[in-house]
Amino acid sequence: MPAGTCKLCKSDADIKLSHFIPKFVGKWVKETSATGYIRSNNKINKRAQDIIKDYWLCESCEQLFSGWEREFANKIFYPFVSKGESEARYGSWLSKFCASLSWRTMTYVRSQNVVRSDRVSQTLDEAERALSSYLLGKSTNLGKYEQHLYPLEGISETSFAGAPPNLNRYLLRTMQMDLLETDKNSMVYTKLPGFMLLGLTGHEESSRMRSSRVALAEGRLSPRAYFWPTGFAGYLFDKVRSIEETYSGMDKMQKDKITQSILDNPERFMASKTFEAFQYDFDMFGSKAFSKPKGS
Structure with missing residues (x-):
């Protein structure tokens, strides 16, 4: 492990190789895929063995995060995405x-050296400090930096116009990290299979988003009416289309590898979560679900 400065606690220490999207999520996607492989959207022509990671945290902070990950994995993630459950009680974890997760997404995306306005940079600086303080136990609340978690499931219809024909595959299978910036707001976007997390930095519509807000102490996830910020559906559909375009540009050799993997093990394909997500899209969009080649 290289020596360096921990991104969270700022201590000088040996720095561990940390996953930004939790490792167990990438492992689940790989194990439940049609082919047994995963692919990164920015390296679509290469099978990936793991998801994005970098030297980020000291041992102490890594262990801190690991404890919360275990709780989420065992009490919410696996029951929802593998067993089809839709309700769960949770604690402060x-x-x-x-x-x-929002802190990891924010620090990773900002590390990619995208030029942002002074206003946005200041907003994100303040959000990063607030999240760090809360994670390290220096503050007991998040204030305006609310966390909004949306459980996702396969859908057969939507009230939003222009839904892309790979929408369910995106909702149920894709991992992504991004920072959303408008004239008025910045939001931290983290996409897990079956879940979407929005980290707010002081959003004027937060009062309308109470159903998705994660309580600080304890609460319950359950089916309910969720509110998305104005304009978010358009952003989300753009993300979905970009995945479709990425896969449509895959090399023929790689497409043939996917096809051969399915032919070699059709039972795996039929039992996979990839096929299940595709079935939702086919039921919703019919033949349009085949409009462009898709990966594993």
């Missing part, structure tokens, strides 16, 4: 897990 969920707000910590969500804040840690």
Whole structure:
């Protein structure tokens, strides 16, 4: 492990190789895929063995995050995505897990050296400090930096116009990290299979988003009416289309590898979560679900 400065606690220490999207999520996607492989959207022509990671945290902070990850994995993630459950009670660990996920997304995306306005940079600086303080136990609340968790499931219809024909595959299978910036707001977007997390930095519509807000102490996830911020559906559909376009540009050799993997093990394909997500899209969009080649 290289020596360096921990991104969270700022201590000088040996720095561990940390996953930004939790490792157990990538492992689940790989194990439940049609082919047994995963692919990164920015390296679509290469099978990936693991998801994005970098030297980020000291041992102490890594262990801190790992504890919250375990709670989320065992009490929410696996029951929802593998067993089809839709309700779960949670404790204070969920707000910590969500804040840690937003912090990881924010620090990773900002490390990619995208030029942002002074206003946005200041907003994100303040959000990063607030999240760090909460995660390290220096503050007991998140204030305006609310965490909003949306459980997702296969859908057969939507009230939003222009839904892309790979929508269910995106909702149920894709992992992504991004920072959303508008003239008025910045939000931290983290996409897990079956879940979507929005970290707010002081959003004027937060009062309308109470159903998705993660409680600091304890609460319950259950089916309910969720509110998305104005314009978010358009952003989400753009993300979905970009995945479709990425896979449509895959090399023929790689497409043939996927096809051959399915032919070699059709039982795996039929039992996979990839096929299940595709079935939702086919039921919703019919033949349009085949409009462009898709990966594993």
